[in-house]
Amino acid sequence: MAQKKCPVCGVSVKLENLERHLRNQHPRADVDLETAFTEEERREATQAKTAARPTITAKGKQWIAIVSVAVAAVLILVIWNPFGGVGPGVGQVAPNFTVATSTGATISLSDYRNSPVVLDLMDVDCGACQSEALDVLQFVYLNYSVRGVRFLSVSLIDWTGGADTPATIEQFKADHGTNWVYGMDTTARTVRNAYQVQSTPTTFILDANGVITAKAVGRAPDGYAWYAAALDALLGS
Amino acid sequence: MAGGFARGDVLLLIAVLAAFGVADAGYLTYQWYEAADSTWCDLDSYWSCSAVRESPWASVAGIPTAVVGVAGFGILLALAGAALRGTAGIGPWPTDRWILLFGILGAAVGAGLTLVEVFVIQAICILCVIGFALDLGILGLAAVLVRGSRTSRAAG
Numbered sequence A: 001m002a003q004k005k006c007p008v009c010g011v012s013v014k015l016e017n018l019e020r021h022l023r024n025q026h027p028r029a030d031v032d033l034e035t036a037f038t039e040e041e042r043r044e045a046t047q048a049k050t051a052a053r054p055t056i057t058a059k060g061k062q063w064i065a066i067v068s069v070a071v072a073a074v075l076i077l078v079i080w081n082p083f084g085g086v087g088p089g090v091g092q093v094a095p096n097f098t099v100a101t102s103t104g105a106t107i108s109l110s111d112y113r114n115s116p117v118v119l120d121l122m123d124v125d126c127g128a129c130q131s132e133a134l135d136v137l138q139f140v141y142l143n144y145s146v147r148g149v150r151f152l153s154v155s156l157i158d159w160t161g162g163a164d165t166p167a168t169i170e171q172f173k174a175d176h177g178t179n180w181v182y183g184m185d186t187t188a189r190t191v192r193n194a195y196q197v198q199s200t201p202t203t204f205i206l207d208a209n210g211v212i213t214a215k216a217v218g219r220a221p222d223g224y225a226w227y228a229a230a231l232d233a234l235l236g237s
Numbered sequence B: 001m002a003g004g005f006a007r008g009d010v011l012l013l014i015a016v017l018a019a020f021g022v023a024d025a026g027y028l029t030y031q032w033y034e035a036a037d038s039t040w041c042d043l044d045s046y047w048s049c050s051a052v053r054e055s056p057w058a059s060v061a062g063i064p065t066a067v068v069g070v071a072g073f074g075i076l077l078a079l080a081g082a083a084l085r086g087t088a089g090i091g092p093w094p095t096d097r098w099i100l101l102f103g104i105l106g107a108a109v110g111a112g113l114t115l116v117e118v119f120v121i122q123a124i125c126i127l128c129v130i131g132f133a134l135d136l137g138i139l140g141l142a143a144v145l146v147r148g149s150r151t152s153r154a155a156g
Helices: A015-025 A039-052 A058-080 A127-147 A166-176 A190-194 A224-235 B007-034 B049-053 B066-084 B095-121 B126-155
Strands: A003-005 A012-014 A098-101 A106-108 A117-122 A150-155 A181-184 A202-206 A212-217
Touching: A003 A015, A012 A015, A015 A039, A058 B007, A058 B126, A117 A127, A127 A150, A127 A166, A127 A224, A166 A181, A202 A224, A212 A224, B007 B049, B007 B066, B007 B126, B049 B095, B049 B126, B066 B095, B066 B126, B095 B126
Parallel strands: A117 A150, A150 A181
Antiparallel strands: A003 A012, A098 A106, A098 A181, A117 A202, A202 A212
């Protein structure tokens, strides 16, 4: 490989790298690049640069374009998610269910008719459920249970982490100040399927007739304010 | 090079796949920091990014696992870019071999995390699977690249 001594520092540099060397190492040096190379050296440097860079064929470009479009399409499809279930939404009656509670009783959602209800579908091991309970739900409970709002949480049992048990749920309640009834979804995943849960927590605000007036997938978007707005609208204040 | 493709074609394809990988892992990292208020990659409770993201495996010492993906794909993108610019070798090895090494590392990490998803978390994050597929694609192309280099060296 042809080399040439740098006219500034005297180091031997590959011909094709000399111009870059001068530009990067001696930016203030007064070297005329036009005269630094002979015509033959310039031709040799260009040839070396061209040889070092791998060529890209027209066929290659076509295939790369096809692969790029295919991968982009898969990503867009996943993001758009046309296959995801939606579950019951605002204006629909919340599906009834009957489940065991963490204290061994049995509870149905229909037992909660005639009162506004906060229905919280969660999992003990879900980080977002833990922070929602600790940062928001316990304070909503403090302020709204005295105004007649009832709270019901249902553990989806094995949504994430280990399977929730009555003991872990009771511990969760004690740790997060959420001292209301916690139901446990059945092994047939009755609640999860009825509500087509896609993320925990999923929270519904129901009016006295069991109609959904607000729904939050994941943590409530504005925290306490989201609950307050939905419940105040129901309570008329 | 196999199938009538030039070395530059393979390198460019690796760069493109690595760029998609950076975007994919970058979005997963963003999602991890944003917490569970977005569900677009949850088809049901099994095919659920949220379930995987909320598992203890989603981070190590507070750093999301997806960051490893951003770094790995970023390195592969940089290596492919360097090779496309004509860098023949970095340190003791040719650039192609570095690409193969990081392709193997990426695929190994991806395979491990996929096994954890299937058998431990029991939920699949589709974006993670796409990242793993990109890793495998890059690994296959890197193998073609290294084989092609050896063949041309033997012929030369």
